[in-house]
Amino acid sequence: MSDPVLVEVTRGALVESRHRGAIAVIDARGKARAAIGDVTQAVFPRSAVKALQALPLVESGAADRYGFGAAEVALACASHSGEPRHVETAMRMLEAAGCAAADLECGAHMPFDRDSADALVRAGMPPSALHNNCSGKHAGFVCVACHAGVPVDGYVHPDHPIQREVTAALADMTGTKLGPDVRGVDGCSIPAYAIPLDRLAHAFARLVTGESLSPTRAKAAARLVAACFAEPLMVAGTGRLDSEAMALFGERVFVKGGAEGVYCAGFPDLGLGVAVKCDDGAGRASEIVIAAAIEAFLKPTEEENTTFADRLIAPILTRAGREVGEVRPVAGLVEALREGRAIS
């Protein structure tokens, strides 16, 4: 059985490409509200679960000890674009714990943000680990290690106390057992665990509601989510979906993407969590699907929709700027999500 087509890419009147995938929508009590495709498949959530991986930073007291505000906490949940605000905040986090960029074990890559990347090229500078989109998450790990008095060195390894704690938080939030059998290595060198899609959706419903979490965990979850709502540009960056959606819809949706076609979202007022996996790993498709979920559950106003329209149906342009196609949800996807129906 293959997952259904969720997103179509058109050129003129024809469909040029198709993206298949699965979507789980689960409420805070764990009840399925919609299930499209195989929602029991285990997927690597990649960066979509950074907020869950940041729970120890708050719960341990490290965030308080180092005086972190919303910007630092949001950056710990971020896949940022390597803009100056991101790089400076990551540096500040490390310095607060008496550490430096050299302590980061995430590796380096060019900033996603074009202007920031161009600035490095013009300066003849290679990117540093601070530019890595995961540097805020890693700075958080370093701070947790320093606060706990354990060696920072090797903090990315599965057996390091920090990763044990991070994995325990992830296992608890998703209600799963996360062992070596479902483990890979993420692009930033920390362990990646494959988790059933419906368990991920449930975790996000719990994250944004606090439902069935310990008081400490519920408080930490609320602080992480509030930080991302307060500093949406810290979570991704200029022009990116996660930042724009949280800026546009205020506290009505927490949204976070991951590599290889993953997206997760939580709707605090509705008590719903959503998890998306596009089978082929395409980010262009998972962005459309999560936008369809937002359309389905938030029912944006006309004004909000004007701003958000290009997120739900993304135009395809020629190099000369003419619109010649679009990336769009398949017909009926928004309604199917809203009504909890399957799609054909």
Next chain:
Amino acid sequence: MSDPVLVEVTRGALVESRHRGAIAVIDARGKARAAIGDVTQAVFPRSAVKALQALPLVESGAADRYGFGAAEVALACASHSGEPRHVETAMRMLEAAGCAAADLECGAHMPFDRDSADALVRAGMPPSALHNNCSGKHAGFVCVACHAGVPVDGYVHPDHPIQREVTAALADMTGTKLGPDVRGVDGCSIPAYAIPLDRLAHAFARLVTGESLSPTRAKAAARLVAACFAEPLMVAGTGRLDSEAMALFGERVFVKGGAEGVYCAGFPDLGLGVAVKCDDGAGRASEIVIAAAIEAFLKPTEEENTTFADRLIAPILTRAGREVGEVRPVAGLVEALREGRAIS
């Protein structure tokens, strides 16, 4: 019915993402040698058919009149990386016909080649139409127009005499009728026509063998293919599959990729044409599939395989450079292609 999975993306021991698609293998007489997935589906071949679109440049006598050698003819078939060699050759083609970069209607984009893109950033220069990967093809169109004495202006429009001629060549080579019902607009503003995958494969078998072509067309086809074999770096660029495959395997395979997961190839000695479409449009997958076809039909030597190994199974690295997964053909794909079997 969905197309089968052709390519898997792994992380550790698990499959993280999957790419579906179809592969047609047809001999020069039009007989199917292998058919995996729906090979009768009409797909936009995009840049994969640039060599077919360049037939009028040679057949009209324009290439001779303007003194084009292998470099210019190969560039007319290219999706180049915008390296200095490409930009200079496109400029030379235009100047030979008394034209200039301003005559190009393809639009501009940054060079695919990183060093060339960085050089523009450092110089504070925007990319020009000459950097567009299609500038050689477009320079060819401009030359055909000048040679024929028709206005260059508007040469990208479907009703312009140049596009009529280009479309006629494409229709003849593929044995199809190409009308407005299957027409979209390509990224470089010229018409894109959707063509059944098996017809594309047949066209490539004919292109590399001359089978059942008029003497003029067969001669033009041979010149285009020979030019690409002589100047493989002109067809794509440094480090790119098309250039590397034609450099490595000499005249044993003509290979050309297109956007949205399309690849075409022709094997002159074997009299075979191959056309690939990955349903989701992923280039990382179509590259693996065409490498699998090369593996199946050329049976590379051990030495060739050493060079080509990363093309067939592409490693996935962390940002720190550790190999943590791979993009690979599904088990049995190479054998299924070689033996003309279906895959499950």
